[in-house]
Amino acid sequence: xxxxxxxxxxxxxxxxxxxxxxxxxxxxxxxxxxxxxxxxxxxxxxxxxxxxxxxxxxxxxxxxxxxxxxxxxxxxxxxxxxxxxxxxxxxxxxxxxxxxxxxxxxxxxxxxxxxxxxxxxxxxxxxxxxxxxxxxxxxxxxxxxxxxxxxxxxxxxxxxxxxxxxxxxxxxxxxxxxxxxxxxxxxxxxxxxxxxxxxxxxxxxxxxxxxxxxxxxxxxxxxxxxxxxxxxxxxxxxxxxxxxxxxxxxxxxxxxxxxxxxxxxxxxxxxxxxxxxxxxxxxxxxxxxxxxxxxxxxxxxxxxxxxxxxxxx
Amino acid sequence: xxxxxxxxxxxxxxxxxxxxxxxxxxxxxxxxxxxxxxxxxxxxxxxxxxxxxxxxxxxxxxxxxxxxxxxxxxxxxxxxxxxxxxxxxxxxxxxxxxxxxxxxxxxxxxxxxxxxxxxxxxxxxxxxxxxxxxxxxxxxxxxxxxxxxxxxxxxxxxxxxxxxxxxxxxxxxxxxxxxxxxxxxxxxxxxxxxxxxxxxxxxxxxxxxxxxxxxxxxxxxxxxxxxxxxxxxxxxxxxxxxxxxxxxxxxxxxxxxxxxxxxxxxxxxxxxxxxxxxxxxxxxxxxxxxxxxxxxxxxxxxxxxxxxxxxxxxxxxxxxxxxxxxxxxxxxxxxxxxxxxxxxxxxxxxxxxxxxxxxxxxxxxxxxxxxxxxxxxxxxxxxxxxxxxxxxxxxxxxxxxxxxxxxxxxxxxxxxxxxxxxxxxxxxxxxxxxxxxxxxxxxxxxxxxxxxxxxxxxxxxxxxxxxxxxxxxxxxxxxxxxxxxxxxxx
Numbered sequence: 138x139x140x141x142x143x144x145x146x147x148x149x150x151x152x153x154x155x156x157x158x159x160x161x162x163x164x165x166x167x168x169x170x171x172x173x174x175x176x177x178x179x180x181x182x183x184x185x186x187x188x189x190x191x192x193x194x195x196x197x198x199x200x201x202x203x204x205x206x207x208x209x210x211x212x213x214x215x216x217x218x219x220x221x222x223x224x225x226x227x228x229x230x231x232x233x234x235x236x237x238x239x240x241x242x243x244x245x246x247x248x249x250x251x252x253x254x255x256x257x258x259x260x261x262x263x264x265x266x267x268x269x270x271x272x273x274x275x276x277x278x279x280x281x282x283x284x285x286x287x288x289x290x291x292x293x294x295x296x297x298x299x300x301x302x303x304x305x306x307x308x309x310x311x312x313x314x315x316x317x318x319x320x321x322x323x324x325x326x327x328x329x330x331x332x333x334x335x336x337x338x339x340x341x342x343x344x345x346x347x348x349x350x351x352x353x354x355x356x357x358x359x360x361x362x363x364x365x366x367x368x369x370x371x372x373x374x375x376x377x378x379x380x381x382x383x384x385x386x387x388x389x390x391x392x393x394x395x396x397x398x399x400x401x402x403x404x405x406x407x408x409x410x411x412x413x414x415x416x417x418x419x420x421x422x423x424x425x426x427x428x429x430x431x432x433x434x435x436x437x438x439x440x441x442x443x444x445x446x447x448x449x450x
Numbered sequence: 451x452x453x454x455x456x457x458x459x460x461x462x463x464x465x466x467x468x469x470x471x472x473x474x475x476x477x478x479x480x481x482x483x484x485x486x487x488x489x490x491x492x493x494x495x496x497x498x499x500x501x502x503x504x505x506x507x508x509x510x511x512x513x514x515x516x517x518x519x520x521x522x523x524x525x526x527x528x529x530x531x532x533x534x535x536x537x538x539x540x541x542x543x544x545x546x547x548x549x550x551x552x553x554x555x556x557x558x559x560x561x562x563x564x565x566x567x568x569x570x571x572x573x574x575x576x577x578x579x580x581x582x583x584x585x586x587x588x589x590x591x592x593x594x595x596x597x598x599x600x601x602x603x604x605x606x607x608x609x610x611x612x613x614x615x616x617x618x619x620x621x622x623x624x625x626x627x628x629x630x631x632x633x634x635x636x637x638x639x640x641x642x643x644x645x646x647x648x649x650x651x652x653x654x655x656x657x658x659x660x661x662x663x664x665x666x667x668x669x670x671x672x673x674x675x676x677x678x679x680x681x682x683x684x685x686x687x688x689x690x691x692x693x694x695x696x697x698x699x700x701x702x703x704x705x706x707x708x709x710x711x712x713x714x715x716x717x718x719x720x721x722x723x724x725x726x727x728x729x730x731x732x733x734x735x736x737x738x739x740x741x742x743x744x745x746x747x748x749x750x751x752x753x754x755x756x757x758x759x760x761x762x763x764x765x766x767x768x769x770x771x772x773x774x775x776x777x778x779x780x781x782x783x784x785x786x787x788x789x790x791x792x793x794x795x796x797x798x799x800x801x802x803x804x805x806x807x808x809x810x811x812x813x814x815x816x817x818x819x820x821x822x823x824x825x826x827x828x829x830x831x832x833x834x835x836x837x838x839x840x841x842x843x844x845x846x847x848x849x850x851x852x853x854x855x856x857x858x859x860x861x862x863x864x865x866x867x868x869x870x871x872x873x874x875x876x877x878x879x880x881x882x883x884x885x886x887x888x889x890x891x892x893x894x895x896x897x898x899x900x901x902x903x904x905x906x907x908x909x910x911x912x913x914x915x916x917x918x919x920x921x922x923x924x925x926x927x928x929x930x931x932x933x934x935x936x937x938x939x940x
Contacts (some may be wrong), residue, residue: 172832173824174481178844179489181861182572186565187487218634220482220616226632288668300668303634383736398660398669400633408479408633416673 144437148430155426156419160201163415170217170413180378188296189218199324204419211424214416218408221421226405233303236313237393238386241328251331253336253375254355254363260341271332284323284396303399320397323388328382335378346370373444380436384429396401463876474677474932475666479632479659484616486558486567491844491930494637496588496657499650500541501605501621504551504587505531507847509925509933511753513599517606517622518608527594527883532602534585539643539791539939540608541626553609570601575861624650633659638934650922651938663796670916676918678926679932682797683739692919696925700745700913701752701845701928702883703852704798704904706789706805708838711866715837716805719779721903725765726772726811730807734909737800741797741912747841747896749852750910752928756849758893761900763868765772772812784813787837791818792826797911805840834864841912845929849892850880856899867904874927 152272171187172179188194195203204429207214213223252268275283292300298319343349344367352362391403402421407416440447480493485501488494515521518532538546552560559575560566576590589599611620618904619627624646625638636657640650648655658675660666667685670678686695706723708715715721734742742897743751746761776784791802799820806816816838821829830836854860857876858868872895879891900907913926 167829168822168824168830169832170824172827175489176481176491177831177841178491179825180567180569182560182566182569183487183489186567189565202776218481219479221632229631250938285664288665288672292672293668296672299674300665300672302674395662396665398633398658398662398665400623404633404661411822411824 142438143433151430152423152426153197155422159277159419159422160197166264166415173412174218198253205319213420216414216417218412218414220416223417226417227420227424230400230405232306232403233399234387236317237324237390237401238322238383241324241386244321244325244384245328245332250336253333254340257337257340258335268333272333275326275330280327281392281396283326284393287319287323304399319395319401321391326373331378332375336371336375340367341373343367369443376436376439380432384432387428388425466671470652472652472677472937473656473675475660475675477658477661478504480630483619483630485607487616493916495930495932497639499625499934500623500627501606503603504673505602507603507925511827514574529589530564530585538645541620541621541641541804544608546606547794548582548585548623548775549588550608550715551606552578554606556590556603557813568601568604574598596888597880600847601664625655635659646686650935676921677915679915681914683741683914689916694917695914696924697741697914698926699750699752699910702842702910703745703748703750704842704908704909705912706838706840707865708868708905709834709836710904712811712837713781714781714785717779718902719775721813723772723775725903725906726768728808729767730905730908733801734932737797737805738911741914742909745907745909746899747907749896752910753849756889756892758896761896764900769811774814784815786815788819789816790830790836790839791820792823793820794823801837802840831862833865847929853892853895856904865904869898869902872898920928
């Protein structure tokens with residue numbers, strides 16, 4: 138219990154430090170939110186009225202304290218670039234990001250785990266070599282290229298999926314899933330390669346252990362040894378990797394979103410930073426740091442669930 | 451139950467066949483839905499379909515009556531009287547009243563007690579009075595201004611929507627605003643009571659926001675986009691058949707601006723040397739694949755009335771002459787400089803790369819610095835902290851608006867160009883009531899710019915639009931506009 142409390146307090150301070158750093162780094166980097174929004178043809182009167190409206194003349198520490206005060210009241214403020222509440226902007230992006238996360242993780246697990254076990258089993262044989270070779274390729278090629286190739290093949294030539302754009306769940310559930318399948322595959326491919334590598338190494342390591350020899354000498358066949366003993370132990374490092382993958386997808390898969398023109402978290406963050414939209418950036422930093430820390434928290438609990446021997450205190 | 455489903459699907463089928471819908475690619479989000487607060491040209495090009503002013507520009511550059519049916523200008527040029535078009539309606543079905551026009555003009559000029567959104571109107575409009583009886587609005591100016599008329603293209607919006615101008619915008623244009631989802635799309639729908647009968651021709655328009663050119667190209671090739679404006683020339687080869695391509699001058703002035711207040715560009719000889727060093731034909735060939743018109747001053751031939759011909763070859767490429775001028779200016783071995791380019795504009799980045807090579811030939815060692823758009827606006831455009839940069843000035847309605855960038859007192863004269871001769875003539879052109887004389891003065895101003903060489907005026911890159919071959923009626927405007935009211939499916 139003490140462990141969780143400590144973890145929780147650490148989480149709280151991490152978030153405070155991250156938001157503070159963001160706030161003050163905006164003071165240092167060049168760029169002006171008002172000019173970014175209105176562009177090269179802005180009339181001076183328009184610039185002046187927007188500046189006054191936003192209260193950008195206040196010093197940064199004052200604005201930070203105000204911001205924290207509003208957060209405590211449950212108000213994330215309004216985006217400069219979009220003139221919409223930050224909370225609403227992030228909220229409308231979450232369905233995209235969550236469906237990407239769920240589908241890409243499902244694909245990663247469904248393909249990565251069996252192939253990982255197989256490649257361990259057939260290590261040093263032609264099958265294992267083949268899987269190794271393929272994973273090497275998927276680790277090396279950049280995801281935007283995979284994305285473009287997927288659109289080219291399945292969108293432009295075969296016309297199975299329509300490239301680009303997102304259909305929301307409420308509009309049409311079937312189309313909604315269809316619109317995130319290709320990008321999910323693009324996200325999943327390198328992750329599958331990572332899972333295969335980790336799982337293979339970890340299975341191979343476990344296979345050398347005494348308990349495996351013991352299980353074999355008990356008369357279990359190799360399938361049972363795998364299923365009942367090895368996998369359970371081998372899967373722990375994979376869960377660590379999985380946690381990292383989940384938080385990176387939830388924090389926005391910018392390149393894939395850009396290529397598939399999905400309105401996800403990643404694109405929102407980039408446009409927020411590009412436009413020096415401080416309230417929006419802060420809101421998103423809050424969301425991202427919270428998500429990453431929360432996922433890590435869940436992973437910690439999962440470890441314990443899978444391996445009851447793990448103790449934190 | 452079953453029957454009603456069949457019936458419903460029939461209706462849907464019916465709608466999908468007969469309800470024509472257009473999808474147009476745009477690269478950026480919009481800044482404000484409120485037309486008076488909006489400043490970005492990327493917003494204008496979309497909302498041109500939603501809002502109209504008393505007057506409205508057409509694709510030939512004329513100002514035509516829109517919300518106003520006609521107007522009179524007093525002899526002294528101080529009083530404008532606009533007669534509102536009879537039975538013209540806003541998108542919510544209410545009639546446009548003189549009071550709505552008064553509200554719009556006062557809001558723009560700050561006469562309503564607000565901040566005002568248009569500095570020309572703030573400084574020039576004295577009063578606005580609405581007259582219900584003859585359905586007119588009278589605007590009185592403080593000083594006569596021959597260029598003032600183009601300000602009346604600013605949107606007329608209803609007073610009763612005051613609270614919601616930026617969330618539920620209402621105008622009088624051919625299309626109604628339906629929704630805007632950042633990073634996704636802007637949806638417009640045909641306004642059935644539009645005053646110009648027969649327009650618009652399609653029922654729905656979706657402006658799809660796709661920032662990445664590659665992604666836009668793929669969407670276009672897969673048929674998800676019907677119209678792809680400003681397609682990069684390099685992509686035309688890949689498009690294949692069943693595609694219609696139209697192109698024309700877009701009234702954009704692409705230039706290499708030099709910081710006239712910073713060494714060595716404070717010396718006119720250096721600026722002229724840079725002009726002699728560059729080969730514009732080569733730049734047009736390499737960066738725009740030939741889709742561009744060579745310029746010699748800050749005016750595109752699209753502005754036919756004001757365009758001064760014969761300046762584009764004033765500095766024909768001459769390496770020897772460039773070296774000589776550099777020597778005279780005290781730089782016999784050339785110098786090093788930086789070209790600051792906004793990285794979002796691949797076209798300007800490509801141009802910069804060619805320029806670097808061309809400058810090498812006369813001993814100028816230029817290095818490219820890529821910056822974010824926001825940084826460019828803040829540091830280069832507003833802060834004037836740069837050596838040279840490459841940028842495009844979008845077209846304006848009047849020669850006055852195009853050339854005022856070079857007036858020494860203009861707040862965005864970021865090239866730091868200062869010329870008394872130019873300033874005086876500009877003032878004269880601005881105050882001149884005789885159209886012929888003022889036009890001649892605007893032409894002469896272009897000559898002064900060419901001679902003083904505050905920049906290298908490179909080209910007006912063509913506006914290339916790729917579209918589905920079944921689409922017709924698209925008109926190219928000399929300013930940032932995508933007019934969807936004339937477009938239809940064959």
